[in-house]
Amino acid sequence: MDISLIIQFVIDLLAVLLLALGIKGLSKVRSARTANRLAAFAMLLSVIGLFTFYLGSSGISIGAWFWIIIGTVLGSSLGAILARKVPMTSMPETVALFNGCGGMSSLLVALGVALFPTNTENFDFFQSLIEIISISVSIFVGAITFSGSIIAMAKLQGWLATPSWTQSKIRHIVNIVFAIISLIAFLDLIQYSSVSSIWLLVISSTFLGIGVTLPIGGADMPVVISLLNSYSGIAAASAGFVVGSQLLIVAGAMVGAAGLILTQVMCKGMNRSLISVLFGGTLSAQIKNSSSETEYTNITSCSVEECALTLEAANKVIIVPGYGLAVAQAQHTLREVTKILEQNNIEVNYAIHPVAGRMPGHMNVLLAEADVPYEQLKEMDTINPDFPATDVVLVLGANDVVNPQAKNDQNSPLYGMPVLDVQEARTVFVIKRGMSAGYSGIKNDLFDLPNTSMVFGDAKKVLSDLISELRDLGIGVK
Numbered sequence: 277m278d279i280s281l282i283i284q285f286v287i288d289l290l291a292v293l294l295l296a297l298g299i300k301g302l303s304k305v306r307s308a309r310t311a312n313r314l315a316a317f318a319m320l321l322s323v324i325g326l327f328t329f330y331l332g333s334s335g336i337s338i339g340a341w342f343w344i345i346i347g348t349v350l351g352s353s354l355g356a357i358l359a360r361k362v363p364m365t366s367m368p369e370t371v372a373l374f375n376g377c378g379g380m381s382s383l384l385v386a387l388g389v390a391l392f393p394t395n396t397e398n399f400d401f402f403q404s405l406i407e408i409i410s411i412s413v414s415i416f417v418g419a420i421t422f423s424g425s426i427i428a429m430a431k432l433q434g435w436l437a438t439p440s441w442t443q444s445k446i447r448h449i450v451n452i453v454f455a456i457i458s459l460i461a462f463l464d465l466i467q468y469s470s471v472s473s474i475w476l477l478v479i480s481s482t483f484l485g486i487g488v489t490l491p492i493g494g495a496d497m498p499v500v501i502s503l504l505n506s507y508s509g510i511a512a513a514s515a516g517f518v519v520g521s522q523l524l525i526v527a528g529a530m531v532g533a534a535g536l537i538l539t540q541v542m543c544k545g546m547n548r549s550l551i552s553v554l555f556g557g558t559l560s561a562q563i564k565n566s567s568s569e570t571e572y573t574n575i576t577s578c579s580v581e582e583c584a585l586t587l588e589a590a591n592k593v594i595i596v597p598g599y600g601l602a603v604a605q606a607q608h609t610l611r612e613v614t615k616i617l618e619q620n621n622i623e624v625n626y627a628i629h630p631v632a633g634r635m636p637g638h639m640n641v642l643l644a645e646a647d648v649p650y651e652q653l654k655e656m657d658t659i660n661p662d663f664p665a666t667d668v669v670l671v672l673g674a675n676d677v678v679n680p681q682a683k684n685d686q687n688s689p690l691y692g693m694p695v696l697d698v699q700e701a702r703t704v705f706v707i708k709r710g711m712s713a714g715y716s717g718i719k720n721d722l723f724d725l726p727n728t729s730m731v732f733g734d735a736k737k738v739l740s741d742l743i744s745e746l747r748d749l750g751i752g753v754k
């Protein structure tokens with residue numbers, strides 16, 4: 277047996293094991309950083325394994341080596357620069373772009389094999405049937421992932437609005453037409469292996485990706501991105517079948533399964549079914565049809581000084597971080613505040629809602645950045661029973677995840693979404709810049725309650741002022 281094949285097999289096996297360990301480690305905040313490095317190292321190993329194999333085979337020309345090296349250096353540099361530069365709040369767009377690149381790669385690999393076949397002599401019916409099915413799936417899912425992800429990224433960046441016609445039933449007809457054309461192209465490809473059917477499949481699936489993603493918007497967008505992430509895994513796995521790479525099959529299957537699980541977790545956290553996300557149109561269209569009140573009638577606002585005085589007298593405080601905390605980049609200032617409270621023997625915990633922020637785990641990552649002890653981060657189900665025995669809740673740039681409408685108002689688009697029961701606490705301070713709505717675009721009944729006070733301002737500015745006020749009261753270090 278060829279020695280380069282054996283080396284590649286061993287390296288691939290090691291890479292798969294490390295990748296599986298890395299993915300497992302990502303499930304805990306404490307091990308996430310190391311796990312991420314482990315998974316990245318696994319990917320590096322797989323590239324080295326592939327290079328070893330290519331070095332051992334004589335079929336690679338100098339020209340091909342040139343393009344392989346240029347592609348590897350360019351791709352790695354771009355990835356490293358993006359990972360360093362992109363702010364946490366733009367992570368969904370970045371993930372969408374990466375998914376799109378994954379989909380495009382699988383599409384190009386399948387196209388390359390389909391248009392320039394290498395093994396035309398030894399014809400085996402079943403083998404070529406499997407190959408054609410793998411190529412078709414790669415092209416179909418890869419093209420949908422690519423076009424869908426680019427549309428999703430453009431919408432999240434604000435470059436593309438949702439056209440009004442996509443909110444009507446016409447969109448279903450358009451998408452069904454593209455799906456039928458794709459099916460016809462697929463059947464034609466199996467029967468005649470014609471080049472025209474390959475291109476027909478590429479075009480129809482690209483349009484299907486656009487048609488399926490364009491009508492979706494608002495809070496559903498990250499769910500679609502997670503689903504597209506799963507599609508990119510499926511496309512990669514089928515590309516693995518096309519080129520006979522076990523590593524690509526395993527890694528693609530892992531990404532496909534992980535993306536599906538994440539999609540399900542997000543749907544549950546937002547009380548949305550995948551069907552309503554994919555076929556229900558935008559949430560804003562549903563909000564227009566809801567009959568909930570939109571005006572506030574009983575808003576109480578207070579100064580930072582009043583907030584500091586209430587905190588000074590508290591024994592138990594819960595912090596509820598939300599998207600606004602990430603926008604304000606106030607996590608380090610928040611940590612300063614909580615350190616001061618702890619020095620005054622006040623018990624502090626953080627309530628983490630599963631979909632607070634704009635991506636799963638957003639708040640965990642943000643607070644870990646500020647060295648908040650992991651044991652103080654409490655999941656929603658764990659901390660909800662603690663609110664009635666809590667003196668003060670500080671809601672920092674969170675809105676939808678603390679909206680009691682989700683439990684009390686059957687007409688609300690949020691009805692049924694699990695939320696943090698902050699209104700059960702003695703006093704609630706909501707720190708935000710104004711009365712704007714959260715991601716869902718609806719009124720928050722919490723703001724009207726008698727035990728809620730609004731502290732208006734940018735989260736970072738309010739928290740810095742709070743530090744000064746607490747120190748003026750003689751709490752914490754000078």
Ligand code: NAP
Nearest residue numbers: 598599600631633635636674675676677709710714715735
């Ligand atoms: P949210 O409902 O989007 O509300 C964020 C609030 O932050 C806004 O009301 C805004 O009010 C305030 N804000 C913005 N900038 C601020 C600043 N500099 N300082 C202080 N406040 C600021 O956030 P959330 O409660 O975290 O809820 C997340 C939402 O995203 C949910 O609807 C969820 O379903 C959705 N979502 C999340 C995920 C996920 O995976 N995490 C995925 C999909 C959808 P002002 O403008 O008045 O300041």
